[in-house]
Amino acid sequence: HSQANIYEAIGGEEAVERLVDAFYKRVAEHPDLIPIFPDDLTETRRKQKQFLTQFFGGPQLYIQEHGHPMLRARHMPFQITPTRRDAWLDCMAEALDEAEIEEPYRSSIFERLTMTANHMMNTPE
Numbered sequence: 001h002s003q004a005n006i007y008e009a010i011g012g013e014e015a016v017e018r019l020v021d022a023f024y025k026r027v028a029e030h031p032d033l034i035p036i037f038p039d040d041l042t043e044t045r046r047k048q049k050q051f052l053t054q055f056f057g058g059p060q061l062y063i064q065e066h067g068h069p070m071l072r073a074r075h076m077p078f079q080i081t082p083t084r085r086d087a088w089l090d091c092m093a094e095a096l097d098e099a100e101i102e103e104p105y106r107s108s109i110f111e112r113l114t115m116t117a118n119h120m121m122n123t124p125e
C-alpha cells in the first residue's frame with residue numbers, strides 16, 4: 001500500500017509531533033548520543049518533523065525548505081558508529097511506543113528507519 005496511507009493512518013501531523021517529541025526527549029538524555037547532538041534540539045526537532053512527515057508519505061515539508069535530504073552526506077560531520085546507530089534506534093523504538101503508533105504501522109516504520117539508520121553509519125567503533 002502507498003506510504004501516503006501511513007501518514008494518514010497513524011494520525012498525520014499530531015502523530016508525527018508526538019513521535020518526534022518523544023524521540024528527542026530520549027536523545028537528549030542518551031549518553032551515546034549527547035556528544036554529537038546540539039544542546040538545543042529545537043531546530044533539530046523541527047527538521048525531523050519535516051523529514052518524517054514526508055518519509056511517511058505526507059506533505060514534502062523537508063524538501064520544500066531544505067532541498068533533497070541527502071541524509072548520508074548531512075550526517076558525515078558526525079561519527080555514526082554501530083553503537084550510536086543502536087542508541088538512535090532504541091530511542092526511536094521507545095518513542096514509537098510512547099506516541100502509541102499502532103501496528104502494523106509501527107513495525108513497518110521501524111523496519112524502514114532501521115534500514116535508513118544502517119545507511120547512516122560512517123565510522124567503525
Ligand code: HEM
Pocket residue numbers: 036037038043044047048051055066071074075078080084085088089113116117118120121
Ligand atoms: C540530523 C545523528 C540517523 C534524520 C542529525 C544530526 C545528528 C544526527 C547529530 C545533527 C543535528 C543538528 O545539528 O541539528 C544521527 C545518528 C543516527 C541518525 C547518530 C543513527 C543512525 C538518522 C535517521 C534519519 C535521520 C535514520 C532518518 C529517519 C535526520 C535529519 C536531520 C538529522 C532529517 C536534520 C538534517 C538537517 O540538518 O537538515 N542526525 N542521525 N537521522 N538526522 Fe540524523
